[in-house]
Amino acid sequence: MSDTVHTECFDETPTRVVSGHGALGSSRACLAGMGIGKALVVCGENVVKLPEVKEFTEACEGCIEIEVFSGAEPDPTDENVLEGGRMGREFGAEAVIGIGGGSSMDCAKAIAAEIGAEGWINAQDRPGEPTEIEHDVLPIVCVPTTAGTGSEVNPFSVITFTGTERKLVLNHERLYPRCAVLDPALLTSAPKHVRVAAGLDALTHAVESYVSTRADRSTRKWAAECIGLVAEYLPRVAEDAGDMQAQARMQRAAMVASLSFAQTRLGIVHAMALPLSALFGVPHGIANAILLPHGMRFNCPADPEAFAKIAELLGEDIDGISTEEAANLAPSAVEKLAVQVGAPTTMSEVGVEEDAIERMAEDAMSSAHVQVNPREMSREDVIAVYEAAM
Ligand SMILES: [Fe+2]
CATH class of the missing domain: 3.40.50.1970 (Rossmann fold)
Known part of the structure; x- marks a missing residue:
């Protein structure tokens, strides 16, 4: 060996x-x-x-x-x-x-x-x-x-x-x-859009698992490790598939996020991402990436401490600001990362039609991920999150 x-x-x-x-x-x-x-x-x-x-x-x-x-x-x-x-x-x-x-x-x-x-x-x-x-x-x-x-x-x-x-x-x-x-x-043969989508899927697993109602100290430890690794290494992997150190770190990130979400399950973003893939063929990681900041904004009031920590893990400076202010930095940090790695940021960019939102909201509400989301969500809430992501 x-x-x-x-x-x-x-x-x-x-x-x-x-x-x-x-x-x-x-x-x-x-x-x-x-x-x-x-x-x-x-x-x-x-x-x-x-x-x-x-x-x-x-x-x-x-x-x-x-x-x-x-x-x-x-x-x-x-x-x-x-x-x-x-x-x-x-x-x-x-x-x-x-x-x-x-x-x-x-x-x-x-x-x-x-x-x-x-x-x-x-x-x-x-x-x-x-x-x-x-x-x-x-x-x-x-x-x-x-x-x-x-x-x-x-x-x-x-x-x-x-x-x-x-x-x-x-x-x-x-x-x-x-x-x-x-x-x-x-990992080196995957094209850039596949590397980016995969990395953003791992990030979504970690963020959703971190704030899940089933999260505990141990699952948060793994989720936090993933978030920090993705923030640091996804831009490098997006830029250069041959950056072997960054590839190995992303491989670790995806694996430890799975250790976490296998226990906690996911949340609003995965529930809402599935219909984007099923109806419009949007790759899973891209659907997550588009919806993640909007899902995070919806969930922020349910657990501001957790979102403040996520903002810090994503590299935001949270010194000297309130927990709520720090929490609000987390969704925009995800948006910045998505732009940096060249991922689409709106549903219209990937061909999702606005008149499908009602149907997608029905489908999303039937997902088991809804049950572990930190903030209770109604069909109207889901429609509002979809509209924000249009
Ligand atoms: Fe996923």
């Missing part, structure tokens, strides 16, 4: 985190050490072409047999899961390795469960009901190629069910990855 690669364990997740330059290569030894002889790699069609991934699969030859399922779509569907599951069963996979953004990792988790029980995914299209897994799930290894979702250390898997057009979050402790491999070399 290279001396730049190290392993960490956390109280918040059973996932072992292996990180550093060369982490992907060293995970080969880790898999072999787990007694795994056959692994199904799950990824999208672009990731399969990455040189690091090719190197990894070639290097496995002789010790671990690899089969590649490159059919994980950007919003993975139940059909992707069935197909990957079939391939994994026929191959005799003993582990599933998800390489890619959140979509590929989420797809890999569901495929690992599907391999053990054919047709399992079909029974999970039940909104509001807990995910059921009564069989053993193959060990899951997640290898992120974007620094955003933090799916590599949490038990969530977002799957779109084609029959009902429902996008549901599966959540079960057996979907926790056994191991997460954070290799910053894998």
Whole structure:
């Protein structure tokens, strides 16, 4: 194992985190050490072409047999899961390795469960009901190629069910990855708009988790770490994909935000962002980035101390001003950061039509994230936040 690669364990997740330059290569030894002889790699069609991934699969030859399922779509569907599951069963996979953004990792988790029980995914299209897994799930290894979702250390898997057009979050402790491999070399091929969207998604996870009604000292510690890292390193990553120190710090930021929000859940911004993606195809991180300052302004009165701290973490000078004044600096600090990294700042810029606001507000209010938002929100409040973001 290279001396730049190290392993960490956390109280918040059973996932072992292996990180550093060369982490992907060293995970080969880790898999072999787990007694795994056959692994199904799950990824999208672009990731399969990455040189690091090719190197990894070639290097496995002789010790671990690899089969590649490159059919994980950007919003993975139940059909992707069935197909990957079939391939994994026929191959005799003993582990599933998800390489890619959140979509590929989420797809890999569901495929690992599907391999053990054919047709399992079909029974999970039940909104509001807990995910059921009564069989053993193959060990899951997640290898992120974007620094955003933090799916590599949490038990969530977002799957779109084609029959009902429902996008549901599966959540079960057996979907926790056994191991997460954070290799910053894998982040460099993503284009700027993807790096920016991913980083702003991680920031939104951290801010929403920090102020969630379920937040505690431990979740706030991780959320605070993420906010500070994003403020410092996202501008560098946006500017230069080859800045490996900044990439590694963003990878850490996304991962620790996930340790936090897996406990607390999210809030108004994620609830409102989902319809922007579902109806207008706005990338998840961009939808969050546009709505985040407006959601923060709405939430500020509920917890000014928390928002004052967030302003400070984002680099604002809060010395000698009142808590309320400091809290009010937090949303504008996010706006400044979004402009600095070149993200869109209004819904109209990304093609959202004003007459969809009522419908989007209905959808947002049905999200479970509403329940942990620090300030109670009505349909009218949501409409006002959308209008402010137009
Ligand atoms: Fe998110």
